Every structure is written in structure tokens, then in C-alpha cells.
Amino acid sequence: MSRVYTTDAIVLRRGRFGEHGVLLTLYTPEDGKVSAIAKGVHRPASKLAGHLEPLLHVRLLMAKGRNLDVVTQAQVIHAYGVLRDDLYRTAAAWYAVELVDRMSESRQENRLLYDLLLGLLNRLDGETSPDLLLRFFEMRLLAYLGYRPALWRCAQCGAAAEGGTALFSPGNGGVHCSECAPGAPDILRLSGEALGLLRFFQAGHVTQWKEDLASPAGLQESATALRACVRALDERAPRSLALLDRVRPAAMAID
């Protein structure tokens, strides 16, 4: 096996490594989450400086190391200038990157997750509403990690979901029928509109979205339910969530 290889990657996180180096957490198409080091990045003449920042899509030349692989060359594929110029879009990207970092295992290929994160960054670098993008992202993230919420049938017994208000358990897999609901610890009562939105986020695509599909209240309810699903998998609130909520435009507040 060659000791040198190339890979595309999304930079999730970076910290210091020694005096001049950085320790990177990358998300790659073939190996999922990978840690790597880059040496000399903080030296003035480094060719790597500026190419290994979080939220960049990059192509890397890597050398296999004894413990950690080493980045020897880096080229930026997408710098996401629009995203970086907008604090709310940047906060949304940090939130997504943190979720992928925390909820994925090292060295476990998940091409769907890679494509999901890359697709999100690409769209955040445009005009689509960050909130809308995050709802689709959260719903697919849950699915690609193996926690696709049941929205059409009771998560416990499989009975078809009843109409109107839905009994929804974020920690117990989704919609519950009235007989199974008492056994779930965290039932949320969702309006029919919010359930419809969750179904749309799961089965539809962001390009099919139209403003008149939802009321602000329905959107907020569906956002709260999705956030609770993510939280059920990882009890610590993402650090980036505080920033996201602080810089969110007032019209889009989420409880």
C-alpha cells in the first residue's frame, strides 16, 4: 500500500499541534472522520496556511504516519465566501460540522453523510434559508446515522399514524399510537402541520420547498421536535447551538 495518497475532505475542526503544527479533524468520502496533522502551518512561509481552516472543502495530499497521517499539500476546492460573509450562515455551518464531528465514529466510511455535509455547505453558500437547510440536514443526519424517525407508523407497534395531533417521542423513535405513547418517556404533542413538515423534511427535497407550505408556528414546532431528536442521541448540547441561537434573525427564533 502506498504511503502517500490524495483525498478530498471537509475540515471539521482544528487545534494546535506542537509549536507550529495543527491537529485536524477531517471528514472524508472514503474513511469518514479522520484525524491528521499538518506541520509548520504557523510558520510565515507555510504553503498550507489558509488551506486548512474549518468549514473548507479541500483536496489533500497525505502521507501515512505511524499514528496520525500527515497533510503534505492542500488545495482549496470550495472556500464558501458567501457563507463566510454571513454570520448566521457561518453559525449554521459550525452547528452542522459539530454534529457530524460528535455523532460519527472515526474511520467509518459514510458516503451519504459526507455528501450530506458537503451539500449543506454548498447550499449555505447561496440564498436558501439556513433554517430550512438545517431541518433537511438534521432529518437526513438522523437517518444516515441509523435513527430515522418513524413518521407514518407507530414506532413501537407499526399501527398507521392517526390523523390530527401526533404523539411524537424524540428518544423513542418517532410517532406513537395512543396505546404505545404511555410507554414513551418524552412524548411531544405535534400539530398535524408540524408532522406534515417533518414528513416533508424526511421524504422531500429542499428544492421542492415553497414559502406557503408552512406557518411560522408549524416550522417552529417541527424545528423543536427535530432538535429534540438530535439531542436524544447526544445529551450534551452542541457548543455551536448557543451561537446559532444568538445570531438567528429574530423572525426565525426556535424554542
Ligand SMILES: [Zn+2]
Ligand atoms: Zn403503537
